[in-house]
Every structure is written in structure tokens, then in C-alpha cells.
Amino acid sequence: MLAAVDHVQLAAPAGSEDALRAYYVDTLGMTEIPKPPVLAARGGCWFGAGAVQLHLGIEVDFRPARKAHPGLLVTDIGAYAARLEAHGAQVIWDADLPGYRRFYSEDPVGNRLEFLEPED
Numbered sequence: 001m002l003a004a005v006d007h008v009q010l011a012a013p014a015g016s017e018d019a020l021r022a023y024y025v026d027t028l029g030m031t032e033i034p035k036p037p038v039l040a041a042r043g044g045c046w047f048g049a050g051a052v053q054l055h056l057g058i059e060v061d062f063r064p065a066r067k068a069h070p071g072l073l074v075t076d077i078g079a080y081a082a083r084l085e086a087h088g089a090q091v092i093w094d095a096d097l098p099g100y101r102r103f104y105s106e107d108p109v110g111n112r113l114e115f116l117e118p119e120d
Contacts, residue, residue, distance in 0.1 A: 007053035008070040010111045012044060013062040019108040020045050020056050027087040030054070064110030077101050077117040 012020060024030045030047040034040075043058040052072060074080045081091045081103055092104045102116035 004051075007046075007055050009055040009057050010065060010070070010107070011059035011062050012056045012109045012111075014043060014058050014060070016056075016109050017043065017045050023087075023089070023108045024054065024056075027084055027089055029083070062109070064106070065112055066110070067112065069104075069112040069114050071114040071116055074115050074117050077103070077115065080115060 021032060024045070024047040025032055028047075028049070030049040030052075033046040033048045033053065035044070035046055044056050046053065046055045048054075054070065078101075081093075084105055085091050089105050094102055094104060097116070099119055100116045101119060102114060105113050105115065107113060
């Protein structure tokens with residue numbers, strides 16, 4: 001029986017770890033999670049914020065996920081969008097999901113991310 005999502009893994013090209021760290025830690029405010037040594041040897045990075053974990057794994061023939069994406073719940077979405085924009089990230093608002101305010105952005109390797117907050 002499924003109980004919860006443990007993490008979401010996105011792909012990234014080799015050598016992108018520093019750019020990923022800058023985005024996921026500095027821009028999104030996540031914390032890097034140390035990978036077990038056997039997995040760290042493969043490259044990539046893991047990040048967490050509360051119960052949310054995103055793993056970025058190295059993929060040889062990397063292509064960014066343009067449609068597939070994690071949907072990340074946030075609080076104070078307006079301030080969070082401003083934070084991303086202040087760090088140079090593009091914010092694309094979308095009003096097509098009833099009951100939510102949401103926007104899309106991309107990480108530095110082009111993976112699509114959705115940020116959403118339930119409306120009051």
C-alpha cells in the first residue's frame with residue numbers, strides 16, 4: 001500500500017552540480033542532503049525542505065523535462081515568486097487551476113517546476 005512520496009528525481013547533465021546547488025539552495029531555499037558515498041560517486045545532488053525531497057541525477061543523454069514536473073506547495077506564493085525573480089529565475093504565472101495560485105519556473109538545466117498555493 002502506498003503511504004507517501006519519498007522523493008522526486010529529475011535528471012541533469014554531467015558537471016551541472018554547482019549550478020544546481022546555487023539554484024536549489026540559494027534560490028529555492030532548500031538544503032543539500034548528503035548522498036551516501038556509493039551514490040555520490042555517480043554525481044548529482046539531493047535537496048530537501050521539510051518533507052519535500054528533490055533528487056537530481058546525472059543522465060548521459062540529458063534532455064530537460066519540459067512537460068513532466070514536480071508540483072511543489074508553497075506558502076506566501078507572491079513573496080516566493082519575488083524571491084525567484086530576485087535570483088534571476090523566470091516566473092510564469094498560470095491561472096488555469098481552480099482553487100490555486102500557481103506559477104512555473106525552470107531550474108538552471110531546463111527542468112520545469114510548478115509552485116502552487118491553495119486560494120483562501
